[in-house]
Amino acid sequence: MELKFRKRMLDDVKYEAAAVFDVNNDGIPDIVSGEFWYEGPEFTKKHKICDIFFDGNYQHDFCDYGMDVNGDGKIDIITGSWWGEGVMWRENPGNDDEWLTRLIEPCSNIETIRFIDIDRCGMPEIFPNTPNEPQFFLKLVVDENGKGTGTFRKYAIGSENSNHGMGFGDITGNGRMDVILKDGWLEQPENPFETPWTFHREFDLGSASVPVLAHDITGNGLMDLICGQAHDYGLAWWEQKLDAQGARSWVKHDIDTVASQYHDLWLVDLDGDGELELITGKRYMAHNGRDPGEYEPIGLYWYKIDGGKFEKHIIDFGPAGQASGAGIYFWVADLNGDGRPDIVAPGKDGLYLFENMGLS
Secondary structure (H helix, E strand, O other): OOEEEEEEEEEOOOOOEOEEEOOOOOOOOEEEEOOEEEEOOOOOEEEEOOOOOEEOOEEOOOOOEEEOOOOOOOOEEEEOOOOOOEEEEEEOOOOOOOOEEEEEEEOOOOOOEEEEOOOOOOOOEEEEOOOOOEEEEEEEEEOOOOOEEEEEEEEEEEEEEOOOOEEEEOOOOOOOOEEEEOOEEEEOOOOOOOOOOEEEEOOOOOOEOOOEEEEOOOOOOOOEEEEEEOOOEEEEEEEEEEOOOOOEEEEEEEEEEEEEOEEEEEEEOOOOOOOOEEEEEEOOOOOOOOOOOOOOOEEEEEEEOHHHOOEEEEEEEEOEOOEOOOOOEOEEEOOOOOOOOEEEEOOOOOEEEEEEEEEO
C-alpha cells in the first residue's frame, strides 16, 4: 500500500513561505502565503494582506507564522527576510483592509524563523536564524490575562555568529530543549533567560537546513540529528554517540545524496501508524542559479525512518512549473478535518496543496 496525495495548484505566485491558521475567526483553517491569504475550506477566495517588496526574484517574506501579538483575539503574522530590517509582525485588521507591518526587533540578515515554547509558558518564543550575528530569541510580553501586549523582550543566548542552520532538541536528555546550530549546540540552562547559554562545538553540518531536526532514530534514548543541505547536495542524519566516560561524538549517515537544497524539514505522522515520518523537498532556485543542482528537477518527498533506513517515497517530482518543491517555509496541517495531515508547499514554482488521501 502507498500513501496517496491529491495535488492542486492554489496560485501561480512566487512566495517561499506559507502557514495555516484561522485568519477570519470562522473556525475554519485558512492558508497564508506572502501577500495573500486563502479562505478555507476551498482556498479559492484570496484576500490581499499587504504589498511585499520583490527583489531579484526574492520576496521579502521568509516566514509566515500565526500569533496574536496584540491580544485582540485576531491572529497576526510573524515574518522576516534576508534583506529586511529585522523581525516583523503584520497586524490582522479583521477585515479586508491592509495589514500594517511593524518592526519587532532590528537585526542582521534573517534566513528564516522558527518558533518553540522554550520556557514552557504556553506561548512560543521567536527564534530567527541570523547567520551573521549571535543567536537570540524574542519573548512576547503578556498582560495579567496572558494576552499579548504588542511588545517583546530580546534574549541573546549566543556569543558568536550563528551561521546557516538552526533547530531544537533535548541533546542531553535533561528535559530542556537546546538550540542546534551549524557548528554545535547551545545548552539551555535551568533558567533560559540567563544568558549566554553554553555552546558545545561538536560538528559541522555544512549549509544546514532550518530546521535541523532532533529525533531518537535508533531508539537508544539519545537524540540524533536530521539535517538537509540547504545550498548543496545531500540529506543526512547524525547519530549521537556517548563513550564510557560520557564524551559525545556524532557519526554521519547519508539519507539521500541525489538532490540539493533541502531547506525545510518536518517530522509528522503522515500515514497514521503512530510513528513520525520525515517530510522535505527541494527549495526551487534557492540562490537564483548559484547553488549546485539548482536547475535539476524539483520534488517533495516523505521518508519512513525505520531505525535509520529512511525509505524514500515521492509525493511530487518533475520540472518546475509542473512539480512542486518545499520552499523555505512549508506547512503541514489537517485542512479538511479527516484526521490526515495535508501539505502546503510554497515556492518560486507556485503555491501548492497536497491533500493526504491516505493509504491505498
